[in-house]
Amino acid sequence: MSISEEDLLKQLSNPGKRASTFSTLVRTYQERIYWHIRKMVLSHEDSNDVLQNTFMKAWNGLDGFRGESQFSTWLYRIATNETLTFLTNKRLRNTNSLDDVEDSLILNLRADTYFNGNEIQLKLQEAILTLPEKQRLVFNMKYFEDITYEEMEKILGTSVGALKASYHHAVKKIEKIFEE
Amino acid sequence: MKTTKIISLDEIGKELPFRVPENYFNDFAAQIDKQTGYRKRTLAFMRPWMYAAAVFVGIVVVGQVFYNTNRQKTMTAENYESYVMAQVDESSLVDYYVNEPAK
Numbered sequence: 001m002s003i004s005e006e007d008l009l010k011q012l013s014n015p016g017k018r019a020s021t022f023s024t025l026v027r028t029y030q031e032r033i034y035w036h037i038r039k040m041v042l043s044h045e046d047s048n049d050v051l052q053n054t055f056m057k058a059w060n061g062l063d064g065f066r067g068e069s070q071f072s073t074w075l076y077r078i079a080t081n082e083t084l085t086f087l088t089n090k091r092l093r094n095t096n097s098l099d100d101v102e103d104s105l106i107l108n109l110r111a112d113t114y115f116n117g118n119e120i121q122l123k124l125q126e127a128i129l130t131l132p133e134k135q136r137l138v139f140n141m142k143y144f145e146d147i148t149y150e151e152m153e154k155i156l157g158t159s160v161g162a163l164k165a166s167y168h169h170a171v172k173k174i175e176k177i178f179e180e
Numbered sequence: 181m182k183t184t185k186i187i188s189l190d191e192i193g194k195e196l197p198f199r200v201p202e203n204y205f206n207d208f209a210a211q212i213d214k215q216t217g218y219r220k221r222t223l224a225f226m227r228p229w230m231y232a233a234a235v236f237v238g239i240v241v242v243g244q245v246f247y248n249t250n251r252q253k254t255m256t257a258e259n260y261e262s263y264v265m266a267q268v269d270e271s272s273l274v275d276y277y278v279n280e281p282a283k
Contacts, residue, residue, distance in 0.1 A: 019218035026212050030205055038198055048208070055212050117197020124192050144194055171189060178187040 009067040018062065026055055029072060032145075033079045039140040040083045040133075042105050042125065044114040050086050054079040069154060076155045080137065087133060102129045127177040131170055138163055139170040 003011075011021040033054060038047040057078050058065075065074055091101045106126055109115050117125070128136055137156065141147045142163075149160040156163070213219070 019213075019216050022216060023209070023213050023218045023220075027205075027209050030208060034200075034205075034208075035196065035198075039196070042198075044198070044200060048204075051208065052212070056215060059212075059216050114199050114201070115197055116199055120187075120192055121195070121197040125197070143189065144196065175188060178192070 053082045127174045138166045142167045
């Protein structure tokens with residue numbers, strides 16, 4: 001998307017152009033945001049729900065977007081919060097035990113029509129699920145999306161130093177699981 | 181002796197083992213458009229009388245163009261004859277008509 005952030009803000013502030021501009025933004029960012037969500041919730045149907053919530057929250061919150069951060073950063077923040085809220089609600093609905101959410105995510109993944117990975121990839125997803133949620137986020141964002149620590153700091157509100165340490169530990173944990 | 185093989189993340193790779201339904205992202209974007217009330221402007225927004233007016237204007241414009249083009253061609257034909265005749269002197273003309281080449 002070549003439009004400057006300044007022009008974007010102007011168009012979003014213009015009632016006559018707001019919907020068309022937002023439509024373009026959806027098409028620009030939907031895939032990246034979808035995969036960001038999907039890596040956390042694993043199921044396509046759940047990802048679709050969270051993605052919808054993300055964009056509708058963004059649409060309804062456009063008056064609050066003042067351009068203090070880039071639009072993509074703002075959108076990522078909304079998506080991250082919606083994802084964590086989804087997982088928390090799932091945990092609250094599942095009253096068996098604290099671990100059951102991760103177990104059910106993996107069980108569903110094995111049976112999921114939209115999962116087409118091999119055994120190693122499945123094992124990697126299982127390993128990632130052993131990480132605490134915030135660490136899982138950091139790992140996914142760094143490993144799969146290659147987001148810089150500086151950008152991650154803006155999205156997650158955690159310092160670069162803490163993010164680096166979190167990622168380093170996540171890698172060590174996952175590689176330990178793969179020891180044969 | 182037990183050997184430990186460590187598979188590094190580099191060996192596992194970064195390919196995601198997930199896929200989406202066909203046409204998912206197109207459908208998703210269209211769904212969001214619907215929820216925000218956005219409609220892409222197409223010819224569908226024109227009313228019947230607008231179509232009729234557009235057709236009428238089109239006929240007038242095309243008619244004018246056709247008429248002017250024909251008028252120019254006629255004038256050009258008439259002018260061309262005069263032009264050619266003006267290039268030839270009278271004696272040459274007489275020679276041409278009197279001394280017609282043998283067929």
